Amino acid sequence: MEVNYQFPQGFWWGSATSATQIEGAANEDGKAKNIWDHWYEQEPHRFFDNVGPSKTSDFYHTYKDDIQLMKEIGHNTFRISLSWSRLMPQGELNQQAVTFYNSVIDELIANDIEPFVNLFHFDMPFDLQKQGGWESREVVDKYVDYAATCFRLFGDRVTKWFTFNEPIVPVEGGYLYDFHYPNIVDAKKAVQVAYHTMIAHAKAVQAFRQFDFTQSKIGIILNLTPSYPRSNNPADLRASRIADLFFNRSFLDPAVLGEYPEELIAILKEHGQLPSTFEGDKELLKRNTIDLLGVNYYQPRRVKAKEHLPNPYAPFMPDWFFDNYEMPGRKMNKYRGWEIYEKGIYDILINLKENYGNIASFISENGMGVQDEERFIENGEIQDDYRIEFIRDHLKWVHQAIQEDCNVKGYHLWAFMDNWSWMNAYKNRYGFYSVNLKTMKRTPKKSAHWIKSVAEHNGF
Structure with a gap:
């Protein structure tokens, strides 16, 4: 096979998932409730087709077979998340969970798949949410205990650690736009939650560095969404800059540079939205920057200057400073309502190179x-050519970024197999493998064969 797009040796080919979205076994082996289990009990109608997180894709029972399938399609890396409410229900270590996660990690390694381990993926234990969740500084300290416990238990084999996945999403969903529990609309609390998340992150990095892990790296996973202005009009440019401050730089700057952007602080101060802080926080953030950045990218954000002034009686929102802009003629994934803009992935990587010290990323x-x-089933197989095209066209831009010396080390698809997606449940399917929800049977899609060839040739 002729390869036009060759990737660097040792490039990470794989996929990603999270505990709540694939494990199932939500009430088994000592796992306590997380906010998703609780919210589903309260309001099942808010989840697509009333499907909750109790069984999902049943990885808890099928992980050995699933890991074989990963190996079959050429994965050399795979990102999981650990469930805090499974590992430490009510704050005590659950030995059955330790056994499970040890088995998953060992099984991956035995199949030459390096485990990337993320500590928190939207799944606050419900008992801690009742204590305030990320609004509470005490919960921050409990998270740091949990993180240190994970490093101690699994750090002898896991060398890629991540503190959080998309930490802005619980802020947006739980405290601004009502699509995650606790469904609060309060910007001041949202800012406090975002700030405490970064303090928790920095303290976990600090705890990590107290271990003697010479070969290991710790990072964070951020959904970086470039903010494109409608035009070069100064009002549109300002709108896009402020959207970028709220949705990207609010986590990217403290994680990589160890400090918050001055302009963001000024805006929050002007509107009375600054979080409460502790003495020493600034130094903590400055000293505990990351080694490795995970970049999640699905769609761009296009913005324009406000058409109308914000309602002075409405709650403060980031949207006071910009309107979303629907660019005429944009390419769409009509199922998800998202724009497809492949070059966005390149723009992110160039930004990391130029403004963030070319930090190691993937x-x-x-x-x-x-x-x-x-x-799209033909001869028993989903012909997902649209997914192959989507991946290929994004990888071309990743390849271009590598040619321009961006420090990008791998590509993980969301997801290895169809999984439960929060309020959307199983509405949209993302996997290389389809999952039959009645039988739990895994069937490769056309994209599974394609990615196998890409991984084998380290390019396409």
């Missing part, structure tokens, strides 16, 4: 969710 999620994929 594409930790990218993918295409499609509804009713059964429509």
Whole structure:
């Protein structure tokens, strides 16, 4: 096979998932409730087709077979998350969970797949949410205990650690836009939650560095969404800069540079939205920057200057400073309502090179969710050419970034197999493998064979 796009030796080919979205076994072996289990009990109608997180894709029971399938399609890396409420229900170590995660990690390694381990993926233990969740400084300290416990238990084999996945999402969903529990609309609390998340992150990095892990790296996974202005008009440029401050730089700057952007602080101060801080926080952030950045990219953000002044009686929102802009003629994933803009992935990597010290990074999620994929079955296999095209066209831009010396080390698809997606449940399918929800049977899609060839040739 002729390879036009060759990737560097040792490039990470794989996929990503999270505990709540694939494990299932939500009430088994001592796992306590997390906020998703609780919210589903309270309001099942808010989840697509009333499907909750209790069984999902049943990875808890099928992980050995699933890891074989990963190996079959050429994965050399795979990102999981650990469930805090499974590992430390009510703050005590659950030995059955330790056994499970040890087995998963060992099974991956035995199959030459390096485990990337993330500590928190939207799944706050419910008992800690009742204590305030990320609004609470005490919960921050409990998270740091949990993180240190994970490093101690699994750090002898795991060399890639991540403190959080998309930490802005619980802020947006839980405290601004009502699509995650606790469904609060309060910007001041949102800012406090975002700030405490970064303090928790920095303290976990600090705890990590107290271990003698010479070969290991710790990082964070951020959904970086470039903010493109409608035009070069100064008002549009300002709108896009402020959107970038709120949605990207609020986590990217403290994680990589160890400090918050001055302009963001000024805006929050002007509107009375600054978080409460502790003495020593600034130094903590400055001293505990990351080694490795995971980049999740699905779609761009296009913005323009406000059409109308914000309602002075409405809650403070980031949207006071910009309107979303629907660019005429944009390419769409019509199933998800998201724009497809492949060059965005390149723009992110160039930004990291130029403004963030060319930090070591990898594409930790990218993918295409499609509804009713059964429509595309031929000879028993989903012909997901649209997914192959989506991945290939994004990889071309990753390849271009590598040619320009961006320090990007891998590509993980969301997801290895179809999984439960929060309020969307199983509405949109993302996997290389389809999952039959009645039988739990895994079936490769056309994209599974394609990615196998890409991994084998380290290019396409």
